[in-house]
Amino acid sequence: MTEDGRLPTRPRVRDDAVFRPLAGEWVVFDPEGRRLHVMNLTAALVWSFCDGTRTRDEIARDVREAFPEPPDAERVEQDVDEALDVFREKGLLQGSGESDVPPPGGEVEDGTIGGEGDR
Amino acid sequence: MVEGARKLAGVAESGTVVTGGPDEPEVVAFGLEGGEIHVRAPDSTVGSEIASLFPDYRREEPDTAACRDRIEVEVGEGGYRIRRPGRGISRPGSFGAGVASGDRSLGGPPRIAADLVEMLTISEGIVARGLLEAASHRVHLHAAGARVGDGAVLALGTRGAGKSSLALAWSVLGLPVLGDDVVFVDDDGRARPFRRLFKVDPGRLESHGIDPDSTPAWAEGSEEAWFDPRMAGGWSDGPVPVRAVVVLERGEGFTGSARLTPLGAAEALNDLLASVVWTGRSGEASLDPLLRLLDGCKAYRLSFASSARAAREVIELMKG
Numbered sequence: 001m002t003e004d005g006r007l008p009t010r011p012r013v014r015d016d017a018v019f020r021p022l023a024g025e026w027v028v029f030d031p032e033g034r035r036l037h038v039m040n041l042t043a044a045l046v047w048s049f050c051d052g053t054r055t056r057d058e059i060a061r062d063v064r065e066a067f068p069e070p071p072d073a074e075r076v077e078q079d080v081d082e083a084l085d086v087f088r089e090k091g092l093l094q095g096s097g098e099s100d101v102p103p104p105g106g107e108v109e110d111g112t113i114g115g116e117g118d119r
Numbered sequence: 120m121v122e123g124a125r126k127l128a129g130v131a132e133s134g135t136v137v138t139g140g141p142d143e144p145e146v147v148a149f150g151l152e153g154g155e156i157h158v159r160a161p162d163s164t165v166g167s168e169i170a171s172l173f174p175d176y177r178r179e180e181p182d183t184a185a186c187r188d189r190i191e192v193e194v195g196e197g198g199y200r201i202r203r204p205g206r207g208i209s210r211p212g213s214f215g216a217g218v219a220s221g222d223r224s225l226g227g228p229p230r231i232a233a234d235l236v237e238m239l240t241i242s243e244g245i246v247a248r249g250l251l252e253a254a255s256h257r258v259h260l261h262a263a264g265a266r267v268g269d270g271a272v273l274a275l276g277t278r279g280a281g282k283s284s285l286a287l288a289w290s291v292l293g294l295p296v297l298g299d300d301v302v303f304v305d306d307d308g309r310a311r312p313f314r315r316l317f318k319v320d321p322g323r324l325e326s327h328g329i330d331p332d333s334t335p336a337w338a339e340g341s342e343e344a345w346f347d348p349r350m351a352g353g354w355s356d357g358p359v360p361v362r363a364v365v366v367l368e369r370g371e372g373f374t375g376s377a378r379l380t381p382l383g384a385a386e387a388l389n390d391l392l393a394s395v396v397w398t399g400r401s402g403e404a405s406l407d408p409l410l411r412l413l414d415g416c417k418a419y420r421l422s423f424a425s426s427a428r429a430a431r432e433v434i435e436l437m438k439g
Contacts, residue, residue: 018406023384025385029403031402
């Protein structure tokens with residue numbers, strides 16, 4: 001994270017977060033916070049491209065090109081921004097600060113991380 | 120003399136234990152996955168009682184090289200003293216004689232038990248933990264389970280949710296069980312039993328037609344009894360694929376048949392992760408085995424008032 005709390009130019013997901021497919025969705029397990037996050041396709045694509053080599057614009061471009069029929073570019077950019085914001089808030093990006101105080105057990109986030117780019 | 124209204128193997132019906140008799144102390148060994156826990160009992164009578172708590176993990180010949188934890192039970196003023204003289208490898212013949220080379224720090228002050236049942240309860244807990252730690256490479260789930268046909272059902276839930284009651288009901292119905300407290304999960308997602316006797320309310324045993332007096336280490340007036348599944352459906356041979364996971368919700372005021380509500384995969388995984396016990400693999404190391412467990416498995420939330428009814432409902436679900 002930059003010192004002013006903004007996203008780094010080339011965001012990267014945490015190495016210890018475990019990403020897996022599950023029944024048509026995707027899940028990320030945060031071992032530090034002991035939380036389970038559920039993602040839809042768009043968020044999963046953002047996650048997969050968040051490897052520290054791509055800028056936000058490049059991530060949006062690659063997400064859009066991953067669809068057989070590329071959706072609207074502006075919509076994709078909004079979805080990417082939303083996903084990156086959520087990753088940062090949940091402490092899933094490298095250098096994104098302390099996780100929230102974990103609950104006694106794991107927790108599925110209310111709702112699903114991701115936008116509407118894949119609908 | 121230590122008195123108590125309890126039944127002991129080979130002891131007069133009066134319930135009196137004579138201490139300091141001709142019996143020599145004996146070492147009772149339990150083992151799992153190559154690791155052993157040794158308990159030195161003050162005499163063979165007490166040793167037999169301790170041995171009855173983990174019959175499936177009993178080792179007839181203690182192997183000092185495999186010993187990973189030791190417990191000493193002594194009779195003294197006020198009842199029994201339970202000490203843990205130190206972990207690590209014992210030198211042959213050094214049991215209780217000092218700290219063997221490589222031992223870590225001593226196990227702290229002795230615990231005092233007022234009577235035999237309390238001593239057995241404390242000792243059983245220490246042995247159970249030692250056995251679990253010997254199998255720390257597996258995923259440990261805080262769960263009950265039983266085998267139905269060629270698959271298993273696991274029941275998750277917090278303490279008091281009804282896991283033991285459900286496991287007892289399954290056992291009484293003739294099903295081989297996987298446990299009422301901890302179930303192991305292999306790397307490939309299949310479940311295998313942790314053969315620890317069930318701790319159940321004696322009234323619940325009686326409701327199933329089981330006389331508490333027939334259970335191991337029973338003492339009249341005890342609040343809990345140990346139930347050995349071999350008295351009913353026995354233990355499941357492991358490993359077995361899991362076909363259903365039920366997350367228990369004991370319904371206050373809930374009446375009638377048990378209610379099964381389908382759970383999504385992510386919810387089920389979340390509940391499974393929350394059930395991972397620290398004695399085994401970590402949460403992140405458990406994720407892949409639990410994902411494999413869920414593959415081909417259905418998950419439900421189970422609300423019930425009667426464990427006997429719920430046990431039958433789940434069996435019908437599995438057979439359907």
